[in-house]
Amino acid sequence: xxxxxxxxxxxxxxxxxxxxxxxxxxxxxxxxxxxxxxxxxxxxxxxxxxxxxxxxxxxxxxxxxxxxxxxxxxxxxxxxxxxxxxxxxxxxxxxxxxxxxxxxxxxxxxxxxxxxxxxxxxxxxxxxxxxxxxxxxxxxxxxxxxxxxxxxxxxxxxxxxxxxxxxxxxxxxxxxxxxxxxxxxxxxxxxxxxxxxxxxxxxxxxxxxxxxxxxxxxxxxxxxxxxxxxxxxxxxxxxxxxxxxxxxxxxxxxxxxxxxxxxxxxxxxxxxxxxxxxxxxxxxxx
Amino acid sequence: xxxxxxxxxxxxxxxxxxxxxxxxxxxxxxxxxxxxxxxxxxxxxxxxxxxxxxxxxxxxxxxxxxxxxxxxxxxxxxxxxxxxxxxxxxxxxxxxxxxxxxxxxxxxxxxxxxxxxxxxxxxxxxxxxxxxxxxxxxxxxxxxxxxxxxxxxxxxxxxxxxxxxxxxxxxxxxxxxxxxxxxxxxxxxxxxxxxxxxxxxxxxxxxxxxxxxxxxxxxxxxxxxxxxxxxxxxxxxxxxxxxxxxxxxxxxxxxxxxxxxxxxxxxxxxxxxxxxxxxxxxxxxx
Numbered sequence: 001x002x003x004x005x006x007x008x009x010x011x012x013x014x015x016x017x018x019x020x021x022x023x024x025x026x027x028x029x030x031x032x033x034x035x036x037x038x039x040x041x042x043x044x045x046x047x048x049x050x051x052x053x054x055x056x057x058x059x060x061x062x063x064x065x066x067x068x069x070x071x072x073x074x075x076x077x078x079x080x081x082x083x084x085x086x087x088x089x090x091x092x093x094x095x096x097x098x099x100x101x102x103x104x105x106x107x108x109x110x111x112x113x114x115x116x117x118x119x120x121x122x123x124x125x126x127x128x129x130x131x132x133x134x135x136x137x138x139x140x141x142x143x144x145x146x147x148x149x150x151x152x153x154x155x156x157x158x159x160x161x162x163x164x165x166x167x168x169x170x171x172x173x174x175x176x177x178x179x180x181x182x183x184x185x186x187x188x189x190x191x192x193x194x195x196x197x198x199x200x201x202x203x204x205x206x207x208x209x210x211x212x213x214x215x216x217x218x219x220x221x222x223x224x225x226x227x228x229x230x231x232x233x234x235x236x237x238x239x240x241x242x243x244x245x246x247x248x249x250x251x252x253x254x255x256x257x258x259x260x261x262x263x264x265x266x267x268x269x270x271x272x273x274x275x276x277x278x279x280x281x282x283x284x285x286x
Numbered sequence: 287x288x289x290x291x292x293x294x295x296x297x298x299x300x301x302x303x304x305x306x307x308x309x310x311x312x313x314x315x316x317x318x319x320x321x322x323x324x325x326x327x328x329x330x331x332x333x334x335x336x337x338x339x340x341x342x343x344x345x346x347x348x349x350x351x352x353x354x355x356x357x358x359x360x361x362x363x364x365x366x367x368x369x370x371x372x373x374x375x376x377x378x379x380x381x382x383x384x385x386x387x388x389x390x391x392x393x394x395x396x397x398x399x400x401x402x403x404x405x406x407x408x409x410x411x412x413x414x415x416x417x418x419x420x421x422x423x424x425x426x427x428x429x430x431x432x433x434x435x436x437x438x439x440x441x442x443x444x445x446x447x448x449x450x451x452x453x454x455x456x457x458x459x460x461x462x463x464x465x466x467x468x469x470x471x472x473x474x475x476x477x478x479x480x481x482x483x484x485x486x487x488x489x490x491x492x493x494x495x496x497x498x499x500x501x502x503x504x505x506x507x508x509x510x511x512x513x514x515x516x517x518x519x520x521x522x523x524x525x526x527x528x529x530x531x532x533x534x535x536x537x538x539x540x541x542x543x544x545x546x547x548x549x550x551x552x553x554x555x556x557x558x559x560x561x562x563x564x565x566x567x568x569x570x571x572x
Contacts, residue, residue: 002525002526002533002535003533003534003535004368004372004531005372006369006372006373006376009365009368009369009372009531010365010369012365012531013364013365013531016491016493016527017491017492017493018492019491019492019493020490020491020492021490021492022490025490025491026491027329028329028331028335029491031325031328031329032325032329032364033364033365035321035322035324035325035328036321036325036364036366037365037366037369038321039317039318039321039322040366040369040370040373041369041373042317042321043313043314043317043318044373044374045314045370045373046374047370047374047387049314050361050366050367050370054355054357054358054361057343057346057347057357058347058350058355058357059347060343060347061343061344061345061346061347061348061349061350061357062347062348062350063347064344064347064348069340069344071340071343071344071347072340075336075340078299078318078319078322079295079296079298079299079319079323080322080323080326080336081336082290082295083292083295083296083323083326083327084326084331084333084336086290086291086292086295087292087326087327087330087331088330088332088333090292101333204306204307204308204311205302205303205305205306205311205312205315206303206304206305206306206307207302207303207305239288240288241302245290245295245298245299247288247289248289249288249289
């Protein structure tokens with residue numbers, strides 16, 4: 001077909017997918033073209049507006065490197081990442097809820113022993129103790145489960161946003177009873193990076209860029225679904241307006257202030273310190 | 287609101303746009319979020335598929351520079367650019383139809399006089415003569431109208447895709463009667479650049495990357511709407527399957543082979559040469 005109009009174009013574009021060998025790719029592309037065209041038909045962008053969109057995408061892509069992922073940030077701030085999370089994980093009775101991965105996970109963070117610290121000496125912040133376990137929905141411990149943890153510092157930055165090396169992230173293994181503990185500092189609320197197109201989009205739509213304080217976790221055990229989640233700090237002023245829509249009530253935890261010097265000594269900390277405990281529950285792989 | 291689910295999330299994201307000062311931005315963002323979420327709900331991407339999408343966008347952005355615009359290519363090959371064209375220009379009785387700008391227009395191409403050539407000496411290809419006029423819908427000549435023209439060479443590349451300098455593009459002014467002519471070579475069909483994510487997308491969906499041979503035109507006159515269009519070569523094997531859906535029947539022209547040495551001499555060409563004539567009609571600015 002040689003000539004199209006506003007109405008026939010969408011079907012003509014979709015017809016070109018006829019020869020797609022992978023049925024899933026064909027399905028996704030067909031849906032993408034329909035929804036993208038529907039968005040364009042509804043908003044009727046001028047050529048200048050269309051080009052502003054091209055420029056936004058271009059700038060977003062050009063901002064990405066091995067330490068910055070502005071498209072994940074776009075997906076997060078438009079609620080797409082959480083939607084993908086809901087559609088994939090849903091709720092499993094008795095299992096820990098998931099939330100966004102975010103753009104700051106790093107493969108191959110340093111391994112620490114149980115009881116080790118992920119905070120380099122001199123890292124500012126309230127000294128913290130995190131105690132946890134990894135179990136299945138029947139309450140059976142998942143011995144040796146892998147626990148990845150990462151967080152921003154009290155300055156609001158992740159290590160990968162700065163130049164002074166790895167900090168506040170690590171990977172450890174749960175013990176034979178599925179238990180683990182490590183030392184760190186209490187996480188603080190912080191703004192997502194605002195020096196790129198996403199920051200401008202937030203500003204232009206009157207949105208703040210803040211996330212409530214949280215610890216990131218990724219938990220893995222053979223035969224179980226990977227769990228990507230956070231523990232959010234109770235009382236944080238941004239719990240109700242997380243810029244990436246990641247908060248779930250079941251993931252909000254209370255940091256308990258501990259004054260006891262004996263307790264502190266037991267965990268190789270100074271009093272006072274702040275303590276939290278969480279029992280993570282994984283579901284079997286389908 | 288602290289906790290969302292698959293159903294309530296979209297409205298919660300849109301509610302965050304409440305404080306957007308610019309009503310048009312609010313309208314576009316609301317529509318974008320609705321359609322983007324609808325696409326995600328319909329296709330239910332796995333985290334791996336979602337990340338493949340993030341990677342496609344990232345790679346597309348990182349491929350862009352001042353000479354390569356992979357997002358325009360994405361928009362073109364998904365039919366979005368032509369949809370924007372239809373929605374903005376529609377059909378005006380008696381006026382020349384528009385088509386895509388494409389990614390190869392360059393601001394400030396060299397100026398040539400009427401009768402000049404846009405092909406550097408030694409440019410391979412069939413010698414060509416392009417005669418044209420610029421008028422309004424009442425048939426009144428638009429004296430001094432600006433005519434920008436650009437095209438690929440017989441090797442299928444635009445100058446900006448190569449490193450040997452400006453060629454096969456130029457800007458000239460119509461005379462007092464709205465008439466102009468210039469010399470060049472006959473355009474050939476060619477593939478859009480396939481060494482990036484768009485090329486991979488075409489391959490994975492079983493599509494060819496070809497565009498039928500065409501000359502690009504941008505015509506401008508004060509008080510009239512800019513006209514961005516092409517002249518397509520009649521008989522081209524890709525007229526019915528242009529990878530960017532740009533062909534309109536009214537823009538297909540016949541190149542006439544001229545054997546006369548006298549005619550050739552009149553236009554400072556060698557016989558045989560190929561001739562085309564087109565009368566461009568612009569509409570008044572609203």
